[in-house]
Amino acid sequence: MDDTPQSSRVSSTDQDAHARILRAALTEFTQRGYKGASTRGIAERAGVNEVTLFRHFGSKLDLLRAAVEQALMQMKIPQDLEPYLHGTLEQGLSQFISDYLLQVTAQSDILMLGFSEAFSQPEISDLLREFMWKMRGMIVRYFEAMRERGAIKEGDYPILAHIIMTSLHGAASMRKRTPIEMAQLSDERLTGCLVKTIVDAYARYAPDSPIHDTQLT
Amino acid sequence: MDDTPQSSRVSSTDQDAHARILRAALTEFTQRGYKGASTRGIAERAGVNEVTLFRHFGSKLDLLRAAVEQALMQMKIPQDLEPYLHGTLEQGLSQFISDYLLQVTAQSDILMLGFSEAFSQPEISDLLREFMWKMRGMIVRYFEAMRERGAIKEGDYPILAHIIMTSLHGAASMRKRTPIEMAQLSDERLTGCLVKTIVDAYARYAPDSPIHDTQLT
DNA sequence: TTATAATGCAAGTACATACTTACGCAAGTG
DNA sequence: CACTTGCGTAAGTATGTACTTGCATTATAA
Missing domain, CATH: 1.10.357.10 (Tetracycline Repressor, domain 2)
Incomplete structure (x- = not known):
């Protein structure tokens, strides 16, 4: 009750969820590998509910693709x-x-x-x-x-x-x-x-x- | 019914199970990563029952350790x-x-x-x-x-x-x-x-x- | 104010998988 | 023969996790 999930959302430099999830996904995937990374963990790191992750990217694999694509673009x-x-x-x-x-x-x-x-x-x-x-x-x-x-x-x-x-x-x-x-x-x-x-x-x-x-x- | 598990055991140059499991583990771990590799898959590749694997090495992690150690020794x-x-x-x-x-x-x-x-x-x-x-x-x-x-x-x-x-x-x-x-x-x-x-x-x-x-x- | 979009939350489903237990079989060894 | 050792088979437990559904909440825009 003390710390609302909103606080973490605000603390994450208030980017939109999409970008935060992408960044979180990349580091989680990198550190733990595709299998080792969990959508729950990525969502937590992004300061976002797990469901939001799926609403944005559909599946874990699609999230990986998006993260890689974006990173290579940069x-x-x-x-x-x-x-x-x-x-x-x-x-x-x-x-x-x-x-x-x-x-x-x-x-x-x-x-x-x-x-x-x-x-x-x-x-x-x-x-x-x-x-x-x-x-x-x-x-x-x-x-x-x-x-x-x-x-x-x-x-x-x-x-x-x-x-x-x-x-x-x-x-x-x-x-x-x-x-x-x-x-x-x-x-x-x-x-x-x-x-x-x-x-x-x-x-x-x-x-x-x-x-x-x-x-x- | 046709191909008994014994056949595959014999086909694997009849090494003892221990060595076969180690080799199978190494390639599975390499190809799929630690998380991605399954004990079932390793056992199949070794032509061995999954239980045998655990009897020999106790746990998946210990198997990894043993495989790595042996490989580095060589x-x-x-x-x-x-x-x-x-x-x-x-x-x-x-x-x-x-x-x-x-x-x-x-x-x-x-x-x-x-x-x-x-x-x-x-x-x-x-x-x-x-x-x-x-x-x-x-x-x-x-x-x-x-x-x-x-x-x-x-x-x-x-x-x-x-x-x-x-x-x-x-x-x-x-x-x-x-x-x-x-x-x-x-x-x-x-x-x-x-x-x-x-x-x-x-x-x-x-x-x-x-x-x-x-x-x- | 109302509608829409984006999110959180709670709960649940389906499935893979690490690991266990109990039992039977065969071969070698005393 | 009895005993051990190594393995197979069957079945089960527990857990993590991808993904879903339904509903409540907030903010923004018409």
Whole structure:
């Protein structure tokens, strides 16, 4: 009698129920998996009655779909390579990778969910794979643009893109899951090492001499 | 009436029930997650009655623990670096990485399970983290040994190890989960690109001239 | 004021599933 | 033979949970 359910509704920044349920669903699904998450739990977390959840989304599976769809929509794939083609190879690559890592970290919930639920929810993993595919294509195109400018050597760009994506994704998910910091796996350190390695391995000219600053663009 | 349960028991290479249940449990847990897997399903897959499962392992959770423990036991971490310190940097690194990839691919079930169930089953993820930690230490020690021999430059070896592990793990899990081959992500291509990148980036001498063949060891 | 839409609440249904109990059968072992 | 050990079979219990239904409540808009 003391605390009315309304209080919790107001406390949740007063978004409409729809959005609150979506957010709650995503975190519950992520933390507990699809099977492990309960509609009751999601409703509680959203500060909403369980019935409202069903009125909005019909079924648990539809809720999952909606949550994933919405989350992937928010995940922006850089459509334009221009910003990353200025300056040194190192500068461009750094910017590119840290931008990507930002996205991955922010949306690591949905990525992890997609990975862990890939087997049981094919449609979800399709969405995810499509995203990964696009992202990979983007990175490959970035490398090709760099090669056309004479900044980097030939290489197995798709695999290189895969390495970049998986190591960033692995770091993001590890940071989410494990209480301890797996060896101070900071964004800066990771991107730094990744960029340095790629630059040292693929830069056409000695990486220490910033030759290409003017040439690029 | 036609096919007695005995037939399936015999067909399963006649291992004792214990081992068959463990194997069945691992794949079921991996494919469906802990919650998603049912003791009934595991028992069926093992060609065993559900009661037998409980008689052997007591509870579903204990079965999970046993399955994970056994799987991690089978996963060998190379204790001796010697074999990888002979020959070129490229040769040693190739061998090291492909050996590791073999392990990861063979045991990707348990790794994936550990990752996806990390949140709900802390003890499982502890086991997994311990393994990853050891493995990372191994790679780092390998790089340090190489540096002491003057074969490679300084670098952020722990992060480098992380990049190697995550990209290999990412590839293994991707291959398991997705029907399509994510861009012909073959072992050879992946290790090749990984090794080439690292060699090009960190070899002390021009990677094309195999100077160090005799010096190493 | 009245109608409509969105929500809460209480209760219930149907079903999957972890786990138990009790009993019977067969094989090996003393 | 008697005894144990391992397993199958049948049946049942308890619980969680997705989803439904019916009704009361509040706020907004006509």
